[in-house]
Amino acid sequence: MALRDIIILPDKRLRVVSAPIEAVTPAIRRLADDMLETMYEAPGIGLAGIQVAEPLRIVTMDLARKEDEDSAPNPRVFINPEIVARSDELSVYEEGCLSIPEYYGEVERPARVRVRYLDLDGKPHEEDAEGLFATCIQHEIDHLDGVLFVDYLSKLKRDRVLKKFAKAAKRAAAE
Numbered sequence: 001m002a003l004r005d006i007i008i009l010p011d012k013r014l015r016v017v018s019a020p021i022e023a024v025t026p027a028i029r030r031l032a033d034d035m036l037e038t039m040y041e042a043p044g045i046g047l048a049g050i051q052v053a054e055p056l057r058i059v060t061m062d063l064a065r066k067e068d069e070d071s072a073p074n075p076r077v078f079i080n081p082e083i084v085a086r087s088d089e090l091s092v093y094e095e096g097c098l099s100i101p102e103y104y105g106e107v108e109r110p111a112r113v114r115v116r117y118l119d120l121d122g123k124p125h126e127e128d129a130e131g132l133f134a135t136c137i138q139h140e141i142d143h144l145d146g147v148l149f150v151d152y153l154s155k156l157k158r159d160r161v162l163k164k165f166a167k168a169a170k171r172a173a174a175e
C-alpha cells in the first residue's frame with residue numbers, strides 16, 4: 001500500500017469524466033488499497049479515483065467511525081458505481097471534500113438511492129443507501145463525472161470558494 005497525493009481545487013483534473021473499469025485486475029486492487037490508505041490518512045470518509053489523479057470509476061468509503069466513534073473500521077470499495085433509483089424525498093447534509101479542504105456547505109440530494117456496483121472480485125451488487133451513506137455515495141459518484149459539491153451551492157457562494165482556492169494556488173506557485 002502507498003499513500004497518494006490528493007489533488008485539490010483548482011486542479012482541472014477534478015472536472016474530468018472518469019472511465020469505466022473494464023476488469024478488476026491486481027492493479028485495480030492495489031489502487032483500491034492505496035485509496036483506502038490515503039483516505040484514512042487524510043482523514044476522510046470517501047474518496048474517488050480522480051482525487052488521486054486516477055481517472056477511473058472507483059470509490060472508497062468508510063462511514064463507520066463517522067456514525068459511531070467506537071466502531072471497527074468498515075472499508076468499502078465500489079467499482080463502476082451508478083445510481084439506479086432515487087427517492088423523491090430530499091435531505092440536506094453539510095458536505096465537505098478532501099479536494100476542497102476546510103470548506104463546508106449544505107447540499108440537498110435525494111434522501112435514498114439504490115446503487116449498482118462491482119466489488120473487488122468483479123461481482124455485481126445492488127444496495128439501498130440512506131442517510132450519510134446516500135449522501136456520500138452521490139457525492140463520490142459526482143466526482144466520477146467531474147462534478148463537485150460546490151456546484152450545488154448558489155453562484156455567489158461557489159464563485160467565492162473557487163476564487164479563494166485559485167488565489168491560494170497562485171500564492172503557492174509564487175513562493
Ligand code: NI
Pocket residue numbers: 096097098099139143
Ligand atoms: Ni469529495
